[in-house]
Amino acid sequence: MSLPLSMTAVEITQAGGPDVLRLCVRPVPVPQADEIVIKVAYAGVNRPDALQRAGLYDPPAGASDLLGLECSGTVVACGGAVSDWCVGDEVCALLPGGGYAEYVATPAMHALPVPKGLSLKEAACLPETFFTVWSNVFMRGGLKAGERFLVHGGSSGIGTTAIQLARAFGARVFATAGSDEKCEACIGLGADLAINYRNEDFVDVLKTEGGANMILDMVGGDYIARNIKTLSPDGRLVNIAFLTGSKVEINFALVMAKRLTVTGSTLRPQSVVAKAKIAEALLAQVWPLIEAGQVGPVMHSEFALADAAQAHALMETNAHIGKIVLKVG
Known part of the structure; x- marks a missing residue:
């Protein structure tokens, strides 16, 4: 599959409140050997995103400076060492960053299949929490x-x-x-x-x-x-x-x-292997509960990618119950 060279994303123009978030154009990421590239359908909005935007939570070394720690979407490229996923697979994934964008790269071991019965919108709310x-x-x-x-x-x-x-x-x-x-x-x-x-x-x-x-x-x-x-x-x-x-x-x-x-503990700085072990446990012990309807994401609201600032403003009011997502694709 041929990917575009550039994509729309949301970047932090400077540390501050929600109004520092702006649309930008960035290069589409290229997967490392153990990574997949996902065409993002939805990205979850989480409290660490607001902390990073405010200048209080630096991304780990090597991670994207773009916000976004979880997403759902379709695999569009696989690194040479990836064998568990194929182009076209629908996944939700924990991200090192970069989810507020049309495309994102993440370790293949941090992706999970979209549970049966869940939409991509619902699946985007799963990984981080x-x-x-x-x-x-x-x-x-x-x-x-x-x-x-x-x-x-x-x-x-x-x-x-x-x-x-x-x-x-x-x-x-x-x-x-x-x-x-x-x-x-x-x-x-x-x-x-x-x-x-x-x-x-x-x-x-x-x-x-x-x-x-x-x-x-x-x-x-x-x-x-x-x-x-x-x-x-x-x-x-x-x-x-x-x-x-x-x-x-x-x-x-x-x-x-x-x-x-x-x-x-904090999740984001943990090693690729440590987070992969969590993913394995979730797939074995929690995904069956989701597919059986025993547990699932609680949705509050959806915003367009361009309205990420509004999503952050809502989150910081603490008025919401459950998850806020950005519609990207």
């Missing part, structure tokens, strides 16, 4: 059936995914959210209890339930010490972001007394 949740809640956090699991930001893309997966694998699920509407959405996705943090203290609520065996947190700040109070003996706290700050003071004696595990 499902890779993040699976690797942190199950691989790192070791969540087991019957345990009490608390996720903060339950109505976010990460939160809606975590609620569904934790429920599907037999955990009791608790979530925090910032409005009654968002709490109702969390309950609808399978949470046993949703806590409106504007009205209730999750520490007090979970205390009546025996505490949490595991907590997934993207808030940070004063939530970190409160999470430690909330965990039951041998509990695990996994932090994946720090929306309200990463430097805090905690009472480590409580960590020791309750034998807690405090850990965390």
Whole structure:
């Protein structure tokens, strides 16, 4: 297949707010030996995109400076070492960057087939959140059936995914959210209890339930010490972001007394091999659940590629429930 030499993309003109995003023309990427090139149908919009746009999250060495950590579309070129994909295959993929464009290159091992029954629009919402949740809640956090699991930001893309997966694998699920509407959405996705943090203290609520065996947190700040109070003996706290700050003071004696595990990770800087292992686990253990209709993406809104700034502005209001996507192709 002959590809064009140039493509339309969205670039960051300078660090700042959503209005710094502009359409541009860039060269179409050429695949390395282990990569595929995808003609992008939809690109997911995620919180790290906004952090990068604001100058607070540099892409890893060698990654595209363009935003976009996940997409869906059609394979249009394969590197010489790629054997799992063919031109014409429909995929969704985790990206090192570059998704806000008509074409993007990514390691072939980070692509997954579009689950049966899902549209390309829905599939674009899967990679970033499902890779993040699976690797942190199950691989790192070791969540087991019957345990009490608390996720903060339950109505976010990460939160809606975590609620569904934790429920599907037999955990009791608790979530925090910032409005009654968002709490109702969390309950609808399978949470046993949703806590409106504007009205209730999750520490007090979970205390009546025996505490949490595991907590997934993207808030940070004063939530970190409160999470430690909330965990039951041998509990695990996994932090994946720090929306309200990463430097805090905690009472480590409580960590020791309750034998807690405090850990965390970021997905983007991990090695190609590490992310490929997550993809393999998702294909084996989660994709069948998606195809059976037990879990799936929660969609909020769609914007044209040219309206990426509007998509970012919406995301930063925190008014959405679930995922925001850009229609590219």
